[in-house]
Amino acid sequence: MKAASNPIQVPAGAGRPAKEWKFSDILASDPRIRQKWEKVRKYFFLRESTYDMTRKCNIRCEGCYYYQGEKAGATGIEDPEQWRRLMEKEKQRGITYVVLAGAEPSLVPELLDVCHDRIPLGCIATNGLIPIDKKVDYRIHVSVWGNDATSQQVRNAENMLSRQIQNYGNDPRAVFVYTFTRHNIGEAGEVMDQLAQNNCRATFNMFSAPAGYAGGLAHDAQSLEKTRQTMEEIGRQYPDHVIFSPYHRVVHTHRLGLHDLFSCPYPRANPSTDIGLGRSFRQYRADLTWKRDTACCVPDTDCADCRHYAAGSAVVTARMFRHAACPETFAAWLDYVDVYLAVWVRGYEKSPDLCDQHTAPPAHHLF
Numbered sequence: 001m002k003a004a005s006n007p008i009q010v011p012a013g014a015g016r017p018a019k020e021w022k023f024s025d026i027l028a029s030d031p032r033i034r035q036k037w038e039k040v041r042k043y044f045f046l047r048e049s050t051y052d053m054t055r056k057c058n059i060r061c062e063g064c065y066y067y068q069g070e071k072a073g074a075t076g077i078e079d080p081e082q083w084r085r086l087m088e089k090e091k092q093r094g095i096t097y098v099v100l101a102g103a104e105p106s107l108v109p110e111l112l113d114v115c116h117d118r119i120p121l122g123c124i125a126t127n128g129l130i131p132i133d134k135k136v137d138y139r140i141h142v143s144v145w146g147n148d149a150t151s152q153q154v155r156n157a158e159n160m161l162s163r164q165i166q167n168y169g170n171d172p173r174a175v176f177v178y179t180f181t182r183h184n185i186g187e188a189g190e191v192m193d194q195l196a197q198n199n200c201r202a203t204f205n206m207f208s209a210p211a212g213y214a215g216g217l218a219h220d221a222q223s224l225e226k227t228r229q230t231m232e233e234i235g236r237q238y239p240d241h242v243i244f245s246p247y248h249r250v251v252h253t254h255r256l257g258l259h260d261l262f263s264c265p266y267p268r269a270n271p272s273t274d275i276g277l278g279r280s281f282r283q284y285r286a287d288l289t290w291k292r293d294t295a296c297c298v299p300d301t302d303c304a305d306c307r308h309y310a311a312g313s314a315v316v317t318a319r320m321f322r323h324a325a326c327p328e329t330f331a332a333w334l335d336y337v338d339v340y341l342a343v344w345v346r347g348y349e350k351s352p353d354l355c356d357q358h359t360a361p362p363a364h365h366l367f
């Protein structure tokens, strides 16, 4: 996963292209752009929705967005037959990819099996303390919030990383997701070292405050910059174990959140039902109901502070045309989509980055 030996040159501070480019000319401008475009476009059939599998969790973390808002009060339905019927209906309305989240999905193993049986592509977001049966061949995202001392403090769980590694080290389904908060930036290196030694791959997330959150984990300008530098250092140090791109660093540590940068297409922030996520996306609660006005992958997160990796996977990826303004910006977008697929789709492998420098998001300044 090293950068291409001859990376595409990005003009510093680029925000607007010097000339108007036709899409066909962008593809023709560099064979590596066309190659990556052909690679990622095979996955444009993915249509996601997300599902709270249960309202139960075996730990309690500070700043958990699940226990914010009214969704946490939904009565959990644990009848496999009802879930089977839901998955059938989801398939019929064109859903090809499921994100199974929580509270903690590993507490309802039978339901995971049912979902995988009906819709074979998907991902489970777990705290990693309970192993999930190998036959559920989804991506598994194991959440890491710092070293063991921090996890003990913020998540109230002992020896968390070693237990997660014991359950998911060497598991090709697993991607460890290190969430940077304002306070755990300095711990990321030691955590990554431990993960790499145990043959675990990782990607990065940004703590995004739940609406009304008043705790100390939310980022400020200083922590965004420090996080960006740390991501870069760790990425350089562990190129075979970190799944990320330079453009990820830009858009997830930008002073503006994802919604302000790209206008979020999830129904919660987008009234249009015509195309894309606004038309197809649903976020089901544990009682199998959903509401359009709260539907996004991280409901009850404050949109102004949303830099969440799952949100970016949809928000940035959906903005292909905005990025198809010049070869440099489109190449950065392709790197982003390549990483998104490697993180979320079993069997998809990341290619070398086309851009090894930071690229400004369309119509915005760098950072």
Ligand code: SF4
Pocket: 057, 058, 059, 060, 061, 064, 065, 066, 067, 102, 103, 104, 126, 127, 155
């Ligand atoms: S493990 Fe996940 S669902 Fe459980 S409390 Fe922590 S953040 Fe919330």
Ligand code: SF4
Pocket: 258, 259, 264, 265, 266, 268, 269, 296, 297, 298, 299, 301, 302, 303, 304, 306, 311
């Ligand atoms: S919280 Fe994030 S993903 Fe959800 S609607 Fe707001 S910007 Fe979009």
